[in-house]
Amino acid sequence: MRIGVLCSGGDSPGMNAAIRGAVLRGVEVHGFEMLGFMDGWRGFHEGDAVPLDRSAVRGISPLGGVILGTSRVPPFPGGRAEPEALDRLRSRVAEYGLDGFLLIGGNGTQTVAKILADAGIPAIGLPKTIDNDLGGTDYTFGFDTAVSIAAEAIDRLRTTGESHRRCMVLEVMGRNAGWIALHAGMAGGAQAMLIPEHPESIEQIAEWVLSVRDRGRSSLVVVAEGFTLEGSDGEVTRGGDDGFGRPRLGGIAEVLAPLIEERTGIETRATVLGHVQRGGSPTAFDRVLATRTGLAAADAAHEGRWGTMAGLHGDRIEMVPLAEAVGRLKTVPPERYEEVRLNFG
Numbered sequence: 001m002r003i004g005v006l007c008s009g010g011d012s013p014g015m016n017a018a019i020r021g022a023v024l025r026g027v028e029v030h031g032f033e034m035l036g037f038m039d040g041w042r043g044f045h046e047g048d049a050v051p052l053d054r055s056a057v058r059g060i061s062p063l064g065g066v067i068l069g070t071s072r073v074p075p076f077p078g079g080r081a082e083p084e085a086l087d088r089l090r091s092r093v094a095e096y097g098l099d100g101f102l103l104i105g106g107n108g109t110q111t112v113a114k115i116l117a118d119a120g121i122p123a124i125g126l127p128k129t130i131d132n133d134l135g136g137t138d139y140t141f142g143f144d145t146a147v148s149i150a151a152e153a154i155d156r157l158r159t160t161g162e163s164h165r166r167c168m169v170l171e172v173m174g175r176n177a178g179w180i181a182l183h184a185g186m187a188g189g190a191q192a193m194l195i196p197e198h199p200e201s202i203e204q205i206a207e208w209v210l211s212v213r214d215r216g217r218s219s220l221v222v223v224a225e226g227f228t229l230e231g232s233d234g235e236v237t238r239g240g241d242d243g244f245g246r247p248r249l250g251g252i253a254e255v256l257a258p259l260i261e262e263r264t265g266i267e268t269r270a271t272v273l274g275h276v277q278r279g280g281s282p283t284a285f286d287r288v289l290a291t292r293t294g295l296a297a298a299d300a301a302h303e304g305r306w307g308t309m310a311g312l313h314g315d316r317i318e319m320v321p322l323a324e325a326v327g328r329l330k331t332v333p334p335e336r337y338e339e340v341r342l343n344f345g
């Protein structure tokens with residue numbers, strides 16, 4: 001069997017371990033030939049591919065980023081899966097002699113996997129995203145690493161903030177879901193976690209910050225990049241989009257800090273963590289999750305279980321229909337937010 005592997009969307013710590021797991025199981029156990037396309041669909045379109053064998057994946061699990069590169073280059077011209085575009089892709093697949101794809105990525109990538117599988121082009125999904133917002137799986141690899149980095153940032157901001165009696169606002173990633181803010185905030189004992197799923201008013205945030213000051217502490221507020229203030233008309237962006245039609249989010253911490261300062265009289269500083277939380281070596285948890293995802297995906301290809309994604313359920317990796325994964329984003333449920341909100345301030 002000849003299998004193509006590619007990554008699309010943002011990178012996520014653990015992608016290398018996933019590739020290694022898939023290759024160790026696919027090549028060494030099932031006798032696959034595997035081909036890695038460079039920079040996602042760009043490599044596929046331009047014939048830029050490398051053989052993936054045991055030596056290609058030696059020692060890569062601890063490495064950040066991804067050896068194949070990743071991109072948001074669309075699989076179909078203009079991004080639309082028209083019948084002619086699918087036919088073109090199908091004949092390209094035949095030219096490469098591929099029996100199927102392993103596609104590593106987030107919601108968009110899994111949507112593409114489903115489109116391909118539905119059109120009879122065999123594909124299996126390996127879910128990644130630091131945002132942890134994919135359905136069909138309990139956790140995506142990369143999330144644990146991002147949370148650890150954000151929690152460490154909170155610990156560090158906390159000591160400087162306390163020393164100056166300042167309010168510190170930390171902005172973390174999370175476009176549509178506040179998982180990173182929620183978990184990092186819990187780990188670091190933040191006084192408030194602001195997430196996209198639950199807008200809050202500036203008056204409420206200022207009240208929390210003041211109550212923290214009144215009991216002799218300094219506030220640490222974590223905010224997800226996709227958070228919106230009550231009554232505002234959308235997320236704060238850096239202006240324009242990322243070249244692939246997505247607004248470039250970022251800057252909500254810098255919007256909040258002066259508003260908090262103005263309302264509380266407490267000096268407030270903003271820090272935007274940005275891509276630091278996506279870079280560097282994955283945690284052991286993410287390496288294990290990603291490796292197991294790769295192993296399961298290669299087994300599924302061997303068994304012909306196309307149109308599925310390797311999801312984590314409890315402590316088991318199970319193949320779930322792609323439709324279950326891409327149907328809707330997995331956002332923070334109201335009860336998980338309420339659980340922490342009762343103790344904000």
Ligand SMILES: Nc1ncnc2c1ncn2[C@@H]1O[C@H](COP(=O)(O)OP(=O)(O)OP(=O)(O)O)[C@@H](O)[C@H]1O
Pocket residue numbers: 008009010011041071072073074075076079080081105106107108109110111112128129131244
């Ligand atoms: N509905 C769709 N139809 C066709 N192509 C799509 C669709 N959604 C996404 N894609 C393509 O899939 C690729 C990956 O999508 P996207 O950029 O959203 O990343 P992702 O996999 O969701 O990861 P991230 O979590 O970083 O957003 C892109 O090349 C994009 O063009």
Ligand SMILES: O=P(O)(O)OC[C@H]1O[C@](O)(CO)[C@@H](O)[C@@H]1O
Pocket residue numbers: 010106129130131173174175225242249278
């Ligand atoms: O690296 P880029 O393309 O700016 O994308 C950033 C986005 O990717 C993610 O890291 C994952 O979807 C989001 O949290 C963030 O908004």
Ligand SMILES: [Mg+2]
Pocket residue numbers: 009106107108109
């Ligand atoms: Mg996406």
